[in-house]
Amino acid sequence: MIDNGKKRSISWHITLVLTGLVTLAVLATLSLTFFVYLYIEANMIEELIQTESERLSVRVSRNRSEWTRPFEREMAPTMFAWGESDDMPALSLPPELRNLPDGMHQLDRGESTWHVVASPLMDGRLYVLYDTIILEKNWQSFLRALIGILIGCSILTMFVSGAVAKWLVNPLNILTTRLMRWVPNFPVADIPHANESDRLMYVFNRVQDQVDASIADQREFSANLHHEIRTPLTVIRSDAEVMIRSLGESNNFRSRLERIVKSTQDISQSLESTFSLAYARFDDVAAIKIHPCVQDAYESLQLEATNAGLSFVNATKPEHVETLSRQALMTVLRNIIRNAILHAAPATLVVESTSFGLPLTDSGPGIASSDIETIFERYLVVHE
Template identity: 40%
Template sequence: MTRVAGGTLTQRVVWALTGTVALFVTALALLAYLTFDQMEDDLVNDILNTEMDRLVQHARSGDEFLPQRGARELGGSMRAWLKADGQSPPGIPAQILALDNGLHLLETAEYTWHVMVADTGRGKVYLMYDASDNEQRVRDFGLFVLGVGAICVVGAYALSRRVAAIAVGPLLELTDRLSTWAPGSPDLAVTRDDEAGRLIEAFNRVQNQVDRSIAREREFAGNLSHEVRTPLAAIRSDSELMLLMQDLAPGQRQRLERIVDSVDDVIVSLETARAMARDQLRAPEPVDLAACMQDAWRGYEAMARAAELRFENHIPEGRVRELDRYALLTVLRNLVRNAVEHAAPATLRASLTAQGALELRDDGRGIDSADLPFLFRRYYRGRLRDAGGAQAGDSARGLGLAIAKRVCDMQGWSLTVASEREGERHGTCFWLDLDGATDRRA
């Protein structure tokens, strides 16, 4: 594997969240620092304006509020000088004396002065505010904000690790489960060395295992069909030869006919299973719907007679469709078997709707409405709660209708069901819509 730039997915989530918080905290700290610094400067300038107005008024009134020699102390941080008759007052810094009228800011490594200069009728007034202590407080505030920001970033990093663990945790858990389920090495190269790469690698291994399982299933279906066909053909041919004998008792003839029908049922099941395993459709052929329905019924005629299920085939003769005969037989036989096991005693009627769909309707006990949405699920046996126990066969194990639905899905057919338990139309009705099959009359 080649390592992805930026580290693992967890690390990228952590750094992304931490970087976002750090950027936000930095911007907020810088804004707070600049705002505090500007507030300090504005406050000092307001003090200078107020004090200068007072000094100018005193200077114009003619009293001796401002001495002409030396500085007047106006507090611990503020002093004023009066320059009259062109003579510079003693003690005034040369940097201040060279300033013009207005507000000025003088900054060096040693001090920070706010100076205001104004003319009066008696001379020029210089007012200075030493803001060195204020600037120190501003710097202390900046250090405090920086420390709080650093704490926030550290906290954000710890929180980001927790969030990343929660966000990436399910991905890692899924990866571990897939790795346990499908160990080994993937066939495809994975170019990532992070959580996503591990998940892709695990999915590749799962895909390999699924492919191998499908291949084994197809191989098994092919081998079974090949190995069983020969003995089945022998059984069927011997049974047909024995049926030609004239001295057979009625019971013997009935059993031989049942053997032939059962062999045909096994052959149909094998062909359908092989097609489902390969997920490939067989070539369509002309199929007479009435004859196919009769063949499907013949395989369960003895069981139906014992269960008191009568059959009426109202499908018009000569109605031919181009489709897979084995697939249609599989569906119809499962529907007939379902009626034998769960509808009897009743009458099963097969017919065609006005739209050309096959309809199999019985007047049996019906199906509970709560079971209808799950009727085609594998191993679903909800209907058996009212059937008085399990029967032998796939339907009793919840497979018959599921197989029929699977075959219909492969062929592009539609299989639907409706059922009522009360009223004159009580019973169950299945509709098999052979949409896509070519319809023609013989």
């Protein structure tokens, strides 16, 4: 299927890819940074409350073997400690802490997390708790800052990538502009919705069309010149030879007639050489795969085919191989596809593999039956 929509430019694709890659790299870096921050934070809290629990255990149990009164202390706005026994309960101790086994624990409280270490002490237990409510607000602010950095880097990358993309694509645009100068009366508006590569291919095809047309004109001129001059030269040479035979050996005009015969012979040989060079073939015949060759011929004219509404189906077999000149086959295929673009579109052109050749069939209006017998005549104009 052919996409008839607008094609994005190569610059746009380069900008998009570079921006996406940099954004992904920054996102991965910031995500790793954020999770490392959370991991380090959790380890610091656990190390803090473990250290504080050991310090309090030594301090509270000095010279004592049992709790004589409950221990309740707020060591910081978010850090608390309780010590109690069955006979001396701490009234401010959260009830859910009493059911915790000894060791380190994390309790989810919705807006924050409690990090708790419970340990046996004297005839009871010691609890040290750290509430992360303030840290939760801090890491949320940190997360917003990371998101801001990501957005800022993406925007900056988009502008930088745009400049880099223009720099990378600029040689294509320069080449396209130079080729356009070689094509007379070539309006830029003839290339609608095309990206840089399509524009270059389109202009290159126009230049190649002119080269092909020039070669065809040269060959036609050589053929006409060969035909128009060869006959009079033959007549001149024949008459001169007849006149030489009718004159005597001592006639003064004999040398001039012989010179005329020699000159006509030289001119005839020059015409034959020119004609041979014009129609010379320098083909490298080899075994080639037909399928990629047909595909290359169409892709060189794809933009023009798309604009004209010509769909293309390459139904040749991948294993189809022929021994011939690839350049000659490409020339023929391009001419047929170009004719289908000009005279059959909108239509569908199908190329198939057969044992007797390479048929190309289109669904266009076709040729009237009365014109079929004369379509190969020179300068024929078929009226639609």
